[in-house]
Amino acid sequence: MEESRTTIKDKDIMPPDMEPERQQYFMERARSQVGELSDRLGRPLTCCINTFGCQMNARDSEKLLGILETIGYKAVESEEADFVLYNTCTVRENANLRVYGRLGQLGAYKKKHPQMMIALCGCMMQEKEVVDKIKKSYRYVDLIFGTHNIFKLAELVSVCLDSRKKEDESRRGGSGKAHKHQMVVDVWEDTDQIVEDLPVERKYPFKSGVNIMFGCNNFCSYCIVPYVRGRERSRKPEEIVKEISKMASEGVVEVMLLGQNVNSYGKNLDTPMTFAQLLREVEQIEGIRRIRFMTSHPKDLSEELIQVMAQSDKICRHLHLPLQSGSSRILKKMNRVYTKEQFVELAGRIKKAVPGISLTTDIIVGFPGETEEDFQETLDVVRRVEFDSAFTFIYSKRTGTPAASMEDQIPHEEIKDRFDRLLKEVQDISARMCSRDVHTVQEVLVEEVNDHSPDLVTGRLSNNTVVHFPGDSSLIGQLVPVYLEESKGFYYMGKRM
Numbered sequence: 001m002e003e004s005r006t007t008i009k010d011k012d013i014m015p016p017d018m019e020p021e022r023q024q025y026f027m028e029r030a031r032s033q034v035g036e037l038s039d040r041l042g043r044p045l046t047c048c049i050n051t052f053g054c055q056m057n058a059r060d061s062e063k064l065l066g067i068l069e070t071i072g073y074k075a076v077e078s079e080e081a082d083f084v085l086y087n088t089c090t091v092r093e094n095a096n097l098r099v100y101g102r103l104g105q106l107g108a109y110k111k112k113h114p115q116m117m118i119a120l121c122g123c124m125m126q127e128k129e130v131v132d133k134i135k136k137s138y139r140y141v142d143l144i145f146g147t148h149n150i151f152k153l154a155e156l157v158s159v160c161l162d163s164r165k166k167e168d169e170s171r172r173g174g175s176g177k178a179h180k181h182q183m184v185v186d187v188w189e190d191t192d193q194i195v196e197d198l199p200v201e202r203k204y205p206f207k208s209g210v211n212i213m214f215g216c217n218n219f220c221s222y223c224i225v226p227y228v229r230g231r232e233r234s235r236k237p238e239e240i241v242k243e244i245s246k247m248a249s250e251g252v253v254e255v256m257l258l259g260q261n262v263n264s265y266g267k268n269l270d271t272p273m274t275f276a277q278l279l280r281e282v283e284q285i286e287g288i289r290r291i292r293f294m295t296s297h298p299k300d301l302s303e304e305l306i307q308v309m310a311q312s313d314k315i316c317r318h319l320h321l322p323l324q325s326g327s328s329r330i331l332k333k334m335n336r337v338y339t340k341e342q343f344v345e346l347a348g349r350i351k352k353a354v355p356g357i358s359l360t361t362d363i364i365v366g367f368p369g370e371t372e373e374d375f376q377e378t379l380d381v382v383r384r385v386e387f388d389s390a391f392t393f394i395y396s397k398r399t400g401t402p403a404a405s406m407e408d409q410i411p412h413e414e415i416k417d418r419f420d421r422l423l424k425e426v427q428d429i430s431a432r433m434c435s436r437d438v439h440t441v442q443e444v445l446v447e448e449v450n451d452h453s454p455d456l457v458t459g460r461l462s463n464n465t466v467v468h469f470p471g472d473s474s475l476i477g478q479l480v481p482v483y484l485e486e487s488k489g490f491y492y493m494g495k496r497m
């Protein structure tokens with residue numbers, strides 16, 4: 001995709017060339033534009049971010065909200081806001097369809113509130129066909145940017161507000177020259193830039209995601225992520241430690257280290273280091289009580305990491321280890337670089353070294369050429385490994401990936417039948433696994449008051465299982481000992497000790 005970098009013309013002061021100073025400049029500038037507009041309207045300007053997809057996107061949205069709040073927008077739940085941003089996902093086709101569906105609804109809001117601005121970002125925007133379609137069929141969208149330049153949001157909003165101002169002035173007859181609404185599109189193909197020290201608005205005060213790396217080099221044959229998130233690049237360990245230390249000083253007790261494949265962390269640093277070494281550094285940070293991470297590619301999971309997990313009392317007893325398929329033949333076609341036997345052996349070794357660990361996974365059903373025998377191999381691994389839970393997906397053909405042009409795409413009805421059988425197997429095992437800690441006392445990090453029963457609070461065990469127990473909002477963010485009274489299949493009911 002061609003790179004169309006936005007340039008700002010400002011006769012009086014030129015913005016600095018380097019980031020993050022350049023964005024500090026645009027935050028100031030956008031802030032005064034937002035202030036001017038809100039004075040004119042006599043009310044604060046509102047914003048709403050709708051996040052689709054994975055934990056990476058959720059973390060990106062916290063950064064995007066941090067910028068929007070810094071420039072003066074007030075966050076609201078409703079999508080009838082002055083600035084609405086969809087942070088999109090494209091890992092499967094239905095994620096795209098959902099966005100198109102909702103965009104129609106946003107168009108209707110915009111007819112009612114013409115001052116509204118609609119922005120789209122995230123993985124879906126890295127696809128050229130998507131941007132073309134939006135330019136053609138959703139012309140009321142104001143701004144499109146991608147995954148590589150979210151740090152530029154203030155600059156992009158500033159451009160849109162300038163354009164909006166000119167449009168208003170020309171409509172009122174002030175400028176003499178007609179100014180037409182123009183969609184601002186700024187999508188980069190890839191970047192090696194990591195911009196640090198931008199504002200962030202965390203969803204939870206007591207836990208947070210932390211990016212340790214961006215992009216993916218694995219090119220699993222079904223997956224679009226390497227094409228939309230670019231090549232792997234790791235943040236410097238000192239930047240990660242600085243960010244987590246700051247979080248800890250603000251009350252964060254649990255961090256989730258995020259990367260498409262955390263096990264290859266550090267390979268491209270000037271001074272290479274392993275993920276296990278990074279974990280040891282994060283463990284030293286005072287105030288951090290729990291460390292999670294995701295996602296781990298089985299091919300890169302080292303013995304060193306297993307040992308660090310076994311020795312640590314801060315690293316949570318949970319590992320998300322995507323299997324994708326149990327058939328070595330299909331794994332080869334998927335370019336996963338491990339066999340069924342290697343996966344089963346690895347899972348066994350982890351369970352032995354870290355007693356009580358919960359293993360969760362991702363499984364794709366209906367990859368091109370998958371036979372009933374291949375599918376039986378997947379069921380066999382599921383039964384042997386006994387995953388605590390599994391995300392199961394129907395294979396979705398993603399344009400541009402090698403699997404999309406493979407022969408033997410499987411008919412939907414056949415996949416659906418396999419999917420239903422897999423789901424049943426996974427749920428039965430899950431229910432059995434979830435009951436193994438019943439009648440024990442475990443530490444729970446309380447996250448929220450239960451939506452349906454306000455006299456209950458909800459939190460998670462170290463192994464990520466959900467627990468509900470009587471309590472009130474004063475417990476939120478605290479680690480409390482809870483007696484697990486009853487297993488309800490995939491969660492526990494408990495009582496505080």
Ligand code: 5AD
Nearest residue numbers: 222223322362363364393394395396
């Ligand atoms: N079809 C179905 N599932 C997919 N995933 C990634 N790409 C596809 C696809 N084309 C699943 C994988 C991955 C998870 C995040 O999404 O299981 O681990």
Ligand code: SF4
Nearest residue numbers: 216218219220223225
């Ligand atoms: Fe996609 Fe494979 Fe990279 Fe995961 S490791 S993001 S499945 S290409």
